[in-house]
Every structure is written in structure tokens, then in C-alpha cells.
Amino acid sequence: MTTRSLPIIESTSAPTQAAKLVDDFTPGLINQGAHHLCPGCGEPIAMRLIMEAVEELELAQKTIAIFGIGCYTAYSNNLDVEVLQALHGRAPSLATGVKRSLPDSLVLTVQGDGDMVNEGLQEVLHTMARGESVTCFLLNNGVFGETGGHMTAATVLGQRTKNSLEGRTAQEHGYPIVISDLIARLDGAAYVARGAVNTHTNVARTKKMVKEALAVQTAGLGGSFVEILTMCPTGWFVDTLDAPDYLNDNIEPIHRFGVVLDRSDDSRHHGAGR
Amino acid sequence: MATIRSTGTVVIDVDACKGCDLCVAACPVDVLVMTTDEVNVRGYPYPQLLPGCVGCKACSQICPDFVFQVYRFETPVEHEVSDPPPESSLESSEGVQ
Numbered sequence: 001m002t003t004r005s006l007p008i009i010e011s012t013s014a015p016t017q018a019a020k021l022v023d024d025f026t027p028g029l030i031n032q033g034a035h036h037l038c039p040g041c042g043e044p045i046a047m048r049l050i051m052e053a054v055e056e057l058e059l060a061q062k063t064i065a066i067f068g069i070g071c072y073t074a075y076s077n078n079l080d081v082e083v084l085q086a087l088h089g090r091a092p093s094l095a096t097g098v099k100r101s102l103p104d105s106l107v108l109t110v111q112g113d114g115d116m117v118n119e120g121l122q123e124v125l126h127t128m129a130r131g132e133s134v135t136c137f138l139l140n141n142g143v144f145g146e147t148g149g150h151m152t153a154a155t156v157l158g159q160r161t162k163n164s165l166e167g168r169t170a171q172e173h174g175y176p177i178v179i180s181d182l183i184a185r186l187d188g189a190a191y192v193a194r195g196a197v198n199t200h201t202n203v204a205r206t207k208k209m210v211k212e213a214l215a216v217q218t219a220g221l222g223g224s225f226v227e228i229l230t231m232c233p234t235g236w237f238v239d240t241l242d243a244p245d246y247l248n249d250n251i252e253p254i255h256r257f258g259v260v261l262d263r264s265d266d267s268r269h270h271g272a273g274r
Numbered sequence: 275m276a277t278i279r280s281t282g283t284v285v286i287d288v289d290a291c292k293g294c295d296l297c298v299a300a301c302p303v304d305v306l307v308m309t310t311d312e313v314n315v316r317g318y319p320y321p322q323l324l325p326g327c328v329g330c331k332a333c334s335q336i337c338p339d340f341v342f343q344v345y346r347f348e349t350p351v352e353h354e355v356s357d358p359p360p361e362s363s364l365e366s367s368e369g370v371q
Contacts, residue, residue, distance in 0.1 A: 006278070006355055011286045011323040019345035023334040025287055033340035039292035039318070044338040200300045200332040240294035
């Protein structure tokens with residue numbers, strides 16, 4: 001077996017040949033690229049694709065983002081859009097008030113699985129059931145990352161966390177809540193999808209879901225919801241390079257990729273508050 | 275001598291990297307390698323670019339630390355490399371055996 005010994009290309013400055021910039025370091029709506037999240041974290045990748053979708057749809061001027069509490073809250077003072085900080089788990093209720101008072105704005109929430117499925121499950125269920133024209137994003141990594149990596153209600157059976165070191169069991173901890181499937185059963189929801197950021201192809205697929213969800217809100221069809229499975233190698237006790245496969249092998253069989261519900265073609269369906 | 279063509283390139287913000295390796299796994303043409311004996315100011319190994327980049331944005335889209343800036347050349351750039359490409363070198367080494 002021969003080893004590949006190709007020359008390293010100097011890549012610390014822009015090329016001198018004629019070239020087109022196709023992707024910049026940070027998307028236009030994220031102010032500061034540097035952050036203190038762990039190596040291999042999926043949440044900055046998710047924040048990037050959400051903000052790129054907002055930028056590509058040219059909705060930045062009317063966007064109001066509402067953050068829950070978690071590691072991703074590091075972005076609440078780092079975006080070039082209006083941002084509100086909600087109490088733990090309450091972002092969808094705050095979004096309801098904002099959307100009803102400013103119906104022409106684009107209101108999106110960013111929550112983690114601990115924030116949404118544990119702390120504020122009723123907020124998102126009621127918001128989606130009422131059919132509020134808001135878009136809720138769930139960054140689901142199966143752990144409370146910010147407070148040490150303990151189990152959430154979305155942690156899958158068998159997953160090791162700080163307080164389920166032998167793996168979550170149904171006998172001891174109960175079964176996980178598969179939140180997107182639950183929301184898809186609600187009549188007020190118009191679009192529910194689940195994506196992931198473990199590969200670059202899944203990032204591209206997820207960005208399409210995010211754009212579709214924002215378009216559903218703009219059309220006033222009802223609640224839109226996109227769950228994004230993200231890696232947490234620190235909380236999962238795996239190497240950063242193994243985390244994408246861990247997500248694919250352990251979490252995806254329970255929280256399946258794909259569009260769960262799409263009523264965007266149903267003109268009779270309409271959201272509340274419009 | 276062999277020639278390898280690059281239709282794109284990346285600028286790497288070395289000091290932003292946290293060494294997670296996701297870009298190396300994502301690159302469809304295997305032109306990113308992590309350093310083995312050098313680290314950046316944070317103490318992490320970081321990616322380096324080899325000839326053959328196609329400017330596909332896989333690295334920049336998967337990178338959690340926004341390390342990459344991706345360009346596509348208007349006309350492809352050719353790199354002269356002294357080693358033959360891996361496939362032909364593998365064949366020649368088998369032929370010797």
C-alpha cells in the first residue's frame with residue numbers, strides 16, 4: 001500500500017487566479033464565527049443553515065428569532081436579525097404573542113430537545129395545535145448539553161448520558177417522546193419535517209425543509225416545525241469523527257429523517273391569528 | 275510527473291479550527307488532510323489542502339467552526355506533482371511483487 005504524498009497547497013489567503021466566491025466563512029446573518037461550543041458540535045451547522053435559508057429567501061428584514069435556553073443560546077446575541085430570549089421552554093408562546101401583534105413579521109423559534117420536549121412541551125403542542133403561523137426549530141441532540149449532558153425526554157433507548165451511564169432503559173427511565181410525529185397529529189400543524197446535520201447531503205436536504213417551513217409561515221397556512229438532529233460528541237461520549245455515524249445508527253432509527261406532514265398544497269387549511 | 279486539476283479551492287482559517295475531522299470525512303474527493311505534527315494557536319490539529327479540490331462546499335457546510343471559504347476557478351488550475359496518482363502507483367508496486 002503506497003501512501004499518498006501530494007504537495008500541500010498554500011491556503012491561508014484568497015486565490016490569485018480568477019475565481020468566484022461560492023461560500024464564505026460565516027453566513028451573512030451571523031456576526032461572529034468564533035464560538036465556545038465543543039469540537040464537532042452540530043448546533044453551529046444547524047444555525048448556519050437556518051440563517052442561510054432566511055438570507056436566501058430575503059426575509060432577514062422581517063425576521064424575529066426567539067431563542068430557548070441551551071448551548072445554541074450562544075447565538076442569541078450573534079445574529080443580524082431581531083432576537084428575543086424566552087424563558088426555558090416558553091419560546092413558542094412568546095412567538096405566538098409576537099406573531100399576533102406583528103402579523104407581517106417572520107417569527108421563528110430555536111429550541112433544543114431539553115428546552116422543548118422537557119421544559120416546555122405544552123407550549124409547542126398548544127402553539128402547533130392552534131395553528132399559529134410561526135416556525136419552530138428543534139435542535140435535537142438527545143442530551144441537556146449546556147448543563148452537563150444528562151438525559152432528556154427525547155433521548156433514545158440505549159443511549160448513554162451522564163445520568164444513564166448504562167444506557168436509557170424503558171423500565172427505569174420510560175420511553176422517549178418522538179416529538180415530530182406527535183406534532184404531525186395536530187390539525188393546526190401545516191408542515192412538519194425532520195432533518196439532520198450529520199453529513200453535508202443531509203445539511204442540504206435540511207435547508208430545503210427549513211425553506212419550505214418558512215414559506216408555509218409566509219403563506220399563513222398554519223404551524224410549521226422542523227426538527228434538526230444534531231451531533232453532541234461530548235454528551236454522547238464518542239469521538240467527533242464517530243458522531244455522525246452514531247447519529248445515523250442510534251438516533252435516526254427512532255427519529256426518522258424526512259417530511260412527516262405537508263399540507264402546503266391544501267388551500268383550505270389556514271392558520272390562526274391571520 | 276503527473277498533473278492534477280483543481281476546479282476550486284478553499285481558504286482555511288487555521289486558528290478557528292477545533293480539529294473535529296468532520297471536513298476530512300465530508301470531502302468527496304479526499305483533498306483535505308489533518309496535520310499530524312502541527313497544531314494551531316488553540317492546540318488543535320487543523321486541515322490542509324491537497325491538489326484536486328472541486329469547490330463543492332461540502333467542507334464549509336459541515337464545518338461547525340466556519341473555517342472554510344470556498345472558491346471556484348473560472349479556468350481550472352493544474353498542479354504538477356512528482357508522485358504518480360495513487361491508482362497507478364498501486365498497480366506498479368503490485369507489478370514489482
